[in-house]
Amino acid sequence: MNISASFKKRLKYFDLDISFSCPSENMMVMIGPSGGGKTTIIRMLAGLESPDEGKVIFGGEVWFDSFRLINLSPQKRLLGYVFQDYTLFPHLNLYDNAAFVATDKKEVDELFDLFKINHLRKRKPHMVSGGERQRCAICQALARHPRLLLLDEPFSALDVITRRGLREELKILKGTLSCPIIYVTHDINEALFLADEILPVVDGKKDDQWMQRMISRVPSATVSTRAAREPRLALVY
Amino acid sequence: MDYLAFYVTLKLALVTTFILIVLAAPIAYVLAYLRFPGKSLLEAFIYLPMALPPTAIGFYLLIVMGPKGFVGRAWETITGGSLLFTFIGITIASIVYSIPFAVQPMKYAFAKIDRRLLEAAYVLGLSKRAAFLRVVIPNSLGGLAAAAVLVFLHSIGAFGVLLMVGGSIPGETKVASIAIYEAVETMNYRAAGMIALSFIPISYAFLLLINKLNKDSHI
Incomplete structure (x- = not known):
C-alpha cells in the first residue's frame, strides 16, 4: 500500500504547499525547522485538520479530496499516531x-x-x-x-541516551512492519539513521537543499532563521 | 422528631442527584466542547435558577406544571393525575432548581481535559460518544463527584421552590426544611431545633466526602 498526499493550506505565517508519497515498508522522514508545518501535515494525514485544497489517497482508497468533498474521519483511517x-x-x-x-x-x-x-x-x-x-x-x-504509522517527534522530549536507544529499537521494528511509516523530526542525525527517504519541509514547502545547507553550514540569509540552529546542535551528539 | 420528613428529603435528594448527573453530563459536554452561535445565551439560561429567588422559580414551575400549564396538561393526559403536590412534581422542581450546580463543576472538569487526549482517542478509532464515555468521564471523576455532592446538599436545603409546587403533604412532599418551618410556625421550637440540628452532621459528612473523593480521583 502506498500513501500519497498533496496539501495546500493557508497558515498564519506562510502558505503550505506540498505533495509526497510513501510506499509500504518504507520510512519517510519529514525534517525541517520547528514551525515549518510538519505537524500540520501529519495532522492533515490523520484527519484531525483539513487542508484548504488537496488529496490524500491510501492504496486505492480516497481519504481526502477537496474537489469531491471526501473527508474520511480520523476514526476510519485506521492509523497509528504517536504524538510529540x-x-x-x-x-x-x-x-x-x-x-x-x-x-x-x-x-x-x-x-x-x-x-x-x-x-x-x-x-x-x-x-x-x-x-x-x-x-x-x-x-x-x-x-x-x-495501515499507516505516523510518528510526530516521538522522542524529542527525551534525553539523548534514551533517544538513541529508542531510535535503534525503532529501526529494528521498522523491518518487521509492512505499513508505510512517516516520521517527523528536526534532528538530522535521527533522519539519516532512520530514513529510507527524506522529505525536508521548510515554511510549508519541500526544500531539497535544506539538509545540505544545514550540514555544510553555508552562511546565507535563509540559514540564519530562528529554528535552523536546532539541527546543528543535534550534530553534536 | 419528624422522621418521615427526613425520609422524603433524603429520597428526593438521592433521586435528584442521580437524574441530574445523567442529565447534566451531556449538557456540560456541549458547553465545554462545542462552539455555536448563542452559546453564552444558552449557558446563562441554564444557570438562571442559581440567580433567581427560589420562590420565583417555584412560581413559574407552578404555572407550567399546573393543570393549565403545558407540562401539567401533558402529564394529566398520560397519567390521569395532577403533577402538583406529588413527589414526582417536587422532584422535577428540585432538578430545575439544582441544574446549575451539576452543570458547572462538570463543565469545568470536562474543559480541563487535554484536547489531545480526545484527538488520540479519535485516531484510535473511538467515536465521539465512546471517547466521552471511555476518556472524558473517567478523567473527570473528581468533577462528577463534586457535582453529585453539591446537588445532593443543595436539594437537601431546597425550601421555597418545593413549597410552591409541592405544598406540605406528609410522606409525599413534606421535606425536612418545610417541617422546620411548620414546627416554628406552631411554636414547637424543640422539634424545629431537633431537625435543624440533624442537618449539621449530614451536611458536614458530605462535605468531608467531597474532599476525599476529590483527593482519590486526583491522577
Missing part, C-alpha cells in the same frame, strides 16, 4: 493503555516484551519515565494494526 508529547490516557495503566483498542490482547504482551516494559504494565503513565511512556505509546499504536 505523551498522550497516554492518565486514568489507565500502561497495559490498559496499550490494549485500549488492541485487536488481540496477546499481542500487547509481545509488544511489551519487545519494548522491555512488561514489568511496568500495572503502572500509571505518571509513574514511569518519559522514554517508557513513549514506548507504551508506540505499543498502543501498533496494537491496532495500523
Whole structure:
C-alpha cells in the first residue's frame, strides 16, 4: 500500500504547499525547522485538520479530496499516531493503555516484551519515565494494526541516551512492519539513521537543499532563521 | 422528631442527584466542547435558577406544571393525575432548581481535559460518544463527584421552590426544611431545633466526602 498526499493550506505565517508519497515498508522522514508545518501535515494525514485544497489517497482508497468533498474521519483511517508529547490516557495503566483498542490482547504482551516494559504494565503513565511512556505509546499504536504509522517527534522530549536507544529499537521494528511509516523530526542525525527517504519541509514547502545547507553550514540569509540552529546542535551528539 | 420528613428529603435528594448527573453530563459536554452561535445565551439560561429567588422559580414551575400549564396538561393526559403536590412534581422542581450546580463543576472538569487526549482517542478509532464515555468521564471523576455532592446538599436545603409546587403533604412532599418551618410556625421550637440540628452532621459528612473523593480521583 502506498500513501500519497498533496496539501495546500493557508497558515498564519506562510502558505503550505506540498505533495509526497510513501510506499509500504518504507520510512519517510519529514525534517525541517520547528514551525515549518510538519505537524500540520501529519495532522492533515490523520484527519484531525483539513487542508484548504488537496488529496490524500491510501492504496486505492480516497481519504481526502477537496474537489469531491471526501473527508474520511480520523476514526476510519485506521492509523497509528504517536504524538510529540505523551498522550497516554492518565486514568489507565500502561497495559490498559496499550490494549485500549488492541485487536488481540496477546499481542500487547509481545509488544511489551519487545519494548522491555512488561514489568511496568500495572503502572500509571505518571509513574514511569518519559522514554517508557513513549514506548507504551508506540505499543498502543501498533496494537491496532495500523495501515499507516505516523510518528510526530516521538522522542524529542527525551534525553539523548534514551533517544538513541529508542531510535535503534525503532529501526529494528521498522523491518518487521509492512505499513508505510512517516516520521517527523528536526534532528538530522535521527533522519539519516532512520530514513529510507527524506522529505525536508521548510515554511510549508519541500526544500531539497535544506539538509545540505544545514550540514555544510553555508552562511546565507535563509540559514540564519530562528529554528535552523536546532539541527546543528543535534550534530553534536 | 419528624422522621418521615427526613425520609422524603433524603429520597428526593438521592433521586435528584442521580437524574441530574445523567442529565447534566451531556449538557456540560456541549458547553465545554462545542462552539455555536448563542452559546453564552444558552449557558446563562441554564444557570438562571442559581440567580433567581427560589420562590420565583417555584412560581413559574407552578404555572407550567399546573393543570393549565403545558407540562401539567401533558402529564394529566398520560397519567390521569395532577403533577402538583406529588413527589414526582417536587422532584422535577428540585432538578430545575439544582441544574446549575451539576452543570458547572462538570463543565469545568470536562474543559480541563487535554484536547489531545480526545484527538488520540479519535485516531484510535473511538467515536465521539465512546471517547466521552471511555476518556472524558473517567478523567473527570473528581468533577462528577463534586457535582453529585453539591446537588445532593443543595436539594437537601431546597425550601421555597418545593413549597410552591409541592405544598406540605406528609410522606409525599413534606421535606425536612418545610417541617422546620411548620414546627416554628406552631411554636414547637424543640422539634424545629431537633431537625435543624440533624442537618449539621449530614451536611458536614458530605462535605468531608467531597474532599476525599476529590483527593482519590486526583491522577
